[in-house]
Amino acid sequence: MRRLIVLASMLLATSASWAQASLQERIKTIQADPAALQAAVDAGHKASFFCANCHGDKGISKSADVPNLAGQNPAYLLEQIRKFGSGERKDAFMQGLIKVLKDEDRVQIALFYAQTPVPPGAADSGQLARGKLLFDKLCARCHGEQARGNEMFPRLAGQRQPYLQTSITRYRDGTGIRNNQLMAIATSTLKDEDIRALSHYLTQLP
Ligand code: HEC
């Protein structure tokens, strides 16, 4: 019986990751066709009407603890939506909300936010030199020289400063709200002042 349960849960996990892989494929297929992309972006704008309450109409967030979604890589957005849905990433509002989204809504919303521009945020200029030094040394190899990310790693440039500071601290402290092994290693040597400097540097990048 135990074996059967283990087997059944393995099968379920595998089919869930297949389903996610095919959503990521769907993003690429749509992006390759300009007319399909435009239609998906328009549909994503409509489907995101409720998200706008917190993330803003164009993905520019309305409060300090809510991230901008504008300009973010669609593959990353889709993956975070999946993580909230599965409970791997924890947030009371997001976990509840995400359950109502159908697969096609998720794809369209990710494509919509990805193509809206994100303006750089205001920062404390006294933090920038230290932030840049740390970023170039510890972070740029994954997030990119200009922190614009790619399919594998999120964009950080222009993200809200308080949200960055909280997120980096959570990865470092392993609070269980957000876990990622690569990020746990990358942040393990950071002091609180380093995290503050990094978040000010990143928010003002274009
Ligand atoms: C009640 C406010 C609220 C609403 C409405 C809301 N969100 Fe969020 N969202 C948040 C907060 C807060 C976070 C950050 C959670 C954390 O600190 O990890 C977040 C995080 C996210 C992230 C992760 C971004 C990143 O950079 O990692 C995605 C993707 C997201 N939301 C998508 C959506 C979508 C799609 C909708 C609409 C279906 C939506 N949200 C509606 C508050 C909200």
Ligand code: HEC
């Ligand atoms: C080895 C690759 C790697 C390195 C080095 C790395 N990161 Fe990351 N980072 C990732 C991955 C992968 C994710 C997405 C993890 C997830 O799904 O939660 C991420 C996520 C993040 C996020 C969350 C973004 C969001 O929108 O919520 C922040 C902030 C971040 N990294 C900052 C940093 C900083 C600052 C450094 C340097 C101290 C750094 N990262 C170094 C791979 C890396």
